[in-house]
Amino acid sequence: MRELVQTLSSLCGRCMAWNRFLPVLGAILCFGLLAVSSAHAVQPDEVMTDPAQEARARDLSRGLRCMVCQNQSIDDSSAPLARDLRLLVRERIAAGDSNQQVLDFLVARYGDYVLLKPPFETSTLPLWLLTPLLLAGGGLALWGYSRRRSKAVKAAQEAPPRLSEEEEARLAKLVAIERAAGEESKA
Structure with a gap:
């Protein structure tokens, strides 16, 4: 690169x-x-002879999570468990199961975790709400930080207030004392 x-x-x-x-x-x-160049992990010996059934198997495999890999579909994974799941999906399709029956079978066996897109239910509500809430909270925090930062920059750019006559007289007196002390130390 x-x-x-x-x-x-x-x-x-x-x-x-x-x-x-x-x-x-x-x-x-x-x-x-x-x-x-996105290569799929489906081996040639796994491919079904009927193109329509193979398309259904591929479609289902893309929506199923590999239990070994992190957020990778069984269609993309080369793990042995993913191969077993791909073969199981193809067996169920060859046996005449509908897509929903295949998914129900796998969910009954492995739970909702096997689905890459879990269903919207009360048990999965935190999964669906956590991401938008975190994004909204991060956005609010960033907005608040930038707002405080811009106020600080504006305050720093403003001219400092002028000294009153009393403060200027006191400053002149302190400077005179300091100069006198500096001249005595030189002598």
Whole structure:
């Protein structure tokens, strides 16, 4: 990645505006390559002969969580348990089960955790509400911080208040005393 950025920088070295955008362009290129080359973990021996059933199996597999991997579908995971679950989904489809029957079977066996998108129920309410609440709280905290910060900046930019005549006289007296003390120490 660094070599790509350096090569592009050397080609566009005269144009400073391009140099700012090269890292962004490199990142877009990398993400684009990752998106295009998304390989699935489904092995050739797992593929069903009927294309319609295979499409159903793939669709179901994309919505099921691998119990071994972190938030990865069984369609994308190469873990042995994910392979077993993919085969189980295909067996149930080949036996004539509907998509909902396959999902119900897996939820009965593994619980709602097997679903990548858990259902909206009272038991899963914290999962659904926690993220928006955390985002709203973080946004409010950021808004409050920026507001306090802008007030502090404005206060610092304002000119300090002028000294009253009494304060100026007292300051002049202190400066005179300090100068006298400094001259005595030199002598």
